Amino acid sequence: xxxxxxxxxxxxxxxxxxxxxxxxxxxxxxxxxxxxxxxxxxxxxxxxxxxxxxxxxxxxxxxxxxxxxxxxxxxxxxxxxxxxxxxxxxxxxxxxxxxxxxxxxxxxxxxxxxxxxxxxxxxxxxxxxxxxxxxxxxxxxxxxxxxxxxxxxxxxxxxxxxxxxxxxxxxxxxxxxxxxxxxxxxxxxxxxxxxxxxxxxxxxxxxxxxxxxxxxxxxxxxxxxxxxxxxxxxxxxxxxxxxxxxxxxxxxxxxxxxxxxxxxxxxxxxxxxxxxxxxxxxxxxxxxxxxxxxxxxxxxxxxxxxxxxxxxxxxxxxxxxxxxxxxxxxxxxxxxxxxxxxxxxxxxxxxxxxxxxxxxxxxxxxxxxxxxxxxxxxxxxxxxxxxxxxxxxxxxxxxxxxxxxxxxxxxxxxxxxxxxxxxxxxxxxxxxxxxxxxxxx
Numbered sequence: 001x002x003x004x005x006x007x008x009x010x011x012x013x014x015x016x017x018x019x020x021x022x023x024x025x026x027x028x029x030x031x032x033x034x035x036x037x038x039x040x041x042x043x044x045x046x047x048x049x050x051x052x053x054x055x056x057x058x059x060x061x062x063x064x065x066x067x068x069x070x071x072x073x074x075x076x077x078x079x080x081x082x083x084x085x086x087x088x089x090x091x092x093x094x095x096x097x098x099x100x101x102x103x104x105x106x107x108x109x110x111x112x113x114x115x116x117x118x119x120x121x122x123x124x125x126x127x128x129x130x131x132x133x134x135x136x137x138x139x140x141x142x143x144x145x146x147x148x149x150x151x152x153x154x155x156x157x158x159x160x161x162x163x164x165x166x167x168x169x170x171x172x173x174x175x176x177x178x179x180x181x182x183x184x185x186x187x188x189x190x191x192x193x194x195x196x197x198x199x200x201x202x203x204x205x206x207x208x209x210x211x212x213x214x215x216x217x218x219x220x221x222x223x224x225x226x227x228x229x230x231x232x233x234x235x236x237x238x239x240x241x242x243x244x245x246x247x248x249x250x251x252x253x254x255x256x257x258x259x260x261x262x263x264x265x266x267x268x269x270x271x272x273x274x275x276x277x278x279x280x281x282x283x284x285x286x287x288x289x290x291x292x293x294x295x296x297x298x299x300x301x302x303x304x305x306x307x308x309x310x311x312x313x314x315x316x317x318x319x320x321x322x323x324x325x326x327x328x329x330x331x332x333x334x335x336x337x338x339x340x341x342x343x344x345x346x347x348x349x350x351x352x353x354x355x356x357x358x359x360x361x362x363x364x365x366x367x368x369x370x371x372x373x374x375x376x377x378x379x380x381x382x383x384x385x386x387x388x389x390x391x392x393x394x395x396x397x398x399x400x401x402x403x404x405x406x407x408x409x410x411x412x413x414x415x416x417x418x419x420x421x422x423x424x425x426x427x428x429x430x431x432x433x434x435x436x437x438x439x440x441x
Contacts, residue, residue, distance in 0.1 A: 036070070037068055038336050050076050056359065096332065097326065122338070131390065157308055163190050183250055193251055193280050201395065205283065208394045216314065224391075226398075269290075288303065368381055
């Protein structure tokens with residue numbers, strides 16, 4: 001299973017999406033002499049990152065080495081972090097730190113008793129420099145275990161400035177304005193949207209943005225925890241709103257059938273590739289990496305974004321994802337692992353990867369000048385400015401059987417809804433049946 005909050009972020013997004021192999025993660029010798037506090041110690045870090053993400057995170061680890069004298073070793077787990085880390089713990093070879101890509105996995109680790117509560121230093125830094133929502137997502141039963149080091153901004157609609165200029169439309173401020181602008185773009189010769197219906201996770205992201213804006217953060221939280229049923233009127237309303245887009249053949253490149261055969265990289269290509277088929281594509285900040293690296297687009301000039309617009313008078317949504325650093329109790333060097341986590345909590349650490357690109361930090365103290373381009377600065381500013389109104393990707397909070405399995409659960413049912421959006425209530429009924437089964441399991 002490919003998790004979009006991690007594997008599709010950064011400059012080799014398309015290559016990673018197509019299955020690029022992982023780089024090796026051997027020990028790195030620290031800069032600096034033996035007078036450093038952690039000289040002679042090795043911190044092992046496990047995470048899903050490969051390719052450019054692993055390379056850029058290694059720059060952060062190297063900076064930690066230079067500062068403390070510790071050596072570091074990164075182990076790429078692939079997508080199934082839970083299984084890999086569990087087997088390493090059972091084999092007596094637990095890493096010291098794990099970069100966890102989903103809230104649900106962090107909660108699972110804590111419930112199994114694998115995690116060490118964060119140190120006083122880390123807690124104080126997080127309390128001062130991060131919106132409390134990030135502290136909440138890193139906590140289980142009131143105990144803080146996780147530091148959100150890397151975030152994704154998943155409320156961005158990417159567009160071709162030429163396409164919108166040719167149609168004579170400005171970036172919209174409301175959902176209805178967006179559909180109206182899309183029809184104008186379509187009248188000018190391009191379809192409005194490329195929709196990646198082959199990847200069910202993109203459809204969950206569409207739903208989540210509409211639901212957060214239309215129903216509000218309290219209901220979003222309740223639905224994410226399955227304290228609110230998917231048969232609730234607010235869900236039916238959000239599906240109806242999403243259905244306005246899905247059923248309008250003027251708005252979707254190639255119509256519903258082609259959308260169901262378009263994966264995420266393909267949807268970006270339809271807007272920013274050599275033969276454009278659409279003017280806009282909705283997805284997270286990681287669209288920029290594909291547009292730039294694979295199709296040579298200059299971000300901010302011939303590829304840009306507007307914020308996912310407000311729905312029915314609600315607030316504009318900010319849906320996020322992210323990777324949290326946690327310290328395992330069974331790591332051979334958990335004390336040094338906690339020192340690494342304390343370092344990752346600082347703006348100094350975030351600035352290393354921000355400079356390298358393909359990265360957003362929820363740390364309020366990180367200077368926006370650390371980012372390499374204006375568009376990334378704008379997405380980072382939007383993420384931080386949203387404060388406690390940020391909500392973590394709902395499907396990433398759900399059991400994998402419902403929110404994260406190809407061909408099943410929410411992914412499959414929203415694909416079915418894209419194919420036939422005529423009965424939102426029936427879709428809500430099916431979503432509730434799948435959710436009830438998964439949350440009980």
